[in-house]
Amino acid sequence: MKGHNFSSKREAIFKTIASTKTHPSASWVYDQLKEEIPNLSLGTVYRNIALFKEQGKIITVASVDGEERIDADVSDHAHFICEHCSSVIDLYETELSPLEKQLFESGFDIKRKNVVFHGICCECKEKLN
Amino acid sequence: MKGHNFSSKREAIFKTIASTKTHPSASWVYDQLKEEIPNLSLGTVYRNIALFKEQGKIITVASVDGEERIDADVSDHAHFICEHCSSVIDLYETELSPLEKQLFESGFDIKRKNVVFHGICCECKEKLN
DNA sequence: ACAGAAAACAGTAATGATTACTGTTTTTAA
């Protein structure tokens, strides 16, 4: 059965994802680890990311500049994506309950909600002035 | 200057996008039109979709099964994506104002917000039982 | 500890959506 054997690479991949606030892409994780683990394969990173998603240990935040960005914080929170620097920033306190309640009452089975704001972050806003 | 000449294909592409509630992908639009316009090129569909986005006439909703899905309804509304049938459904009345207000006060320049629920739609839910 | 089976892996090739390129056709504005 898949995902039940120990693997030090899997552990390292998860640790890298879980210990950053950057909401990384697969290639970012790979780049972070390839010095420490020279024979790591990018396919292994992708395979384990897919596994973590199945296991509910990570979520997909959004696709930014053609790359999928992930998050090991699976708690209910929103994100802000900067159009200028492509950074992804955590936001808490979403208060979507009225809409969720309405959906539930309409018979929808909500597995996950994904709230993403797009714009220019305050750092880039200052730089651009 | 780009996007300022008349083009019947551009018109047809926009009309196709604007007259559906399916939140189509580029290839869906292409498939819809290729009977009516046999010499249409998929590249033209992509090029015009990019133009419409720049012009703010359409938005990207989400990436579903590896394909970007678009919407000519640029008004403030949310979406529900069914994990089973991949349909994208409009939802209105989001009520995100408290969070938006907080972002504005923190110096973020919000261009767009994107609220997406993932789960099983009520039609699929019935079928699966 | 050891052997066989299952899982995980590296390395590479394939896939498929999207983008770029090239030469041609269409539109525009004077």
Place this chain on the structure above:
DNA sequence: TTAAAAACAGTAATCATTACTGTTTTCTGT
């Protein structure tokens, strides 16, 4: 009407992601 700009078809290239193949690692029961 004509030349410049824009739009296009058709094709090739790009690039993130996935699939494949043969090898290595982990696990489980003895």
